[in-house]
Amino acid sequence: MEILVASAIGLMTAVGIYLILRLRTFPVIVGLSMISYACNVFIFASGRIVAGLPPILSPDAAAYTDPMPQALVLTAIVISFGMTAVLVMMALGAFFEAGDDRIDLDDGGAK
Template sequence: MELVIALTIGVLTAGGVFLSLRGHTFPVVLGLTLLSYAVNLFLFVMGRLAIGLPPIINPAAPGYTDPLPQALVLTAIVIAFGMTAFVIVLALRAKSELGNDHVDGLHIRASDQERQKGGRT
């Protein structure tokens, strides 16, 4: 099971890194999402893998599973969820304002370059 989990984290991270280095906002958002899945799984595993064990110490049970990483993952999921929603809205706004979905907002119109020289927007 360790190998499967380690491979899953590795593949998710690799995919996330690859996608977040792309030039358009949609793959970047997907990449960030994959990275957050990978890190959630990673955090979860850091409490060590255990099956069918209670999270609270019970003398009758053969052991226990560490509840703290589960709490950390819960927090991380909530934060990642909110951040993803925010970055999607921002990407949509960038697309509508810059006219394309490139992360550098290529093809900025001539009037904008004029404004860029002028400074304030």
């Protein structure tokens, strides 16, 4: 199971980096979301999530599930949603202004 989660995290990160390097705004936004999802899965997987165990240490429990990664992932989901909304609005504004979502890196001979 660990190899499946590690492979999924690696694949999401690779796809996110590939999409960020594209020259269009929509793939960049999707790539940032993919990297955000990969980080969330990584943090969530590091929290020793075990079904049936309490989220806090109690005297009668033999083990526990760490609640901190769950709280961090929940916070990261909210922040990434807000970040994605802002990026989509900026991309839409740029699209309406220029008529295209292509990122132009060549100024046409700027010195």
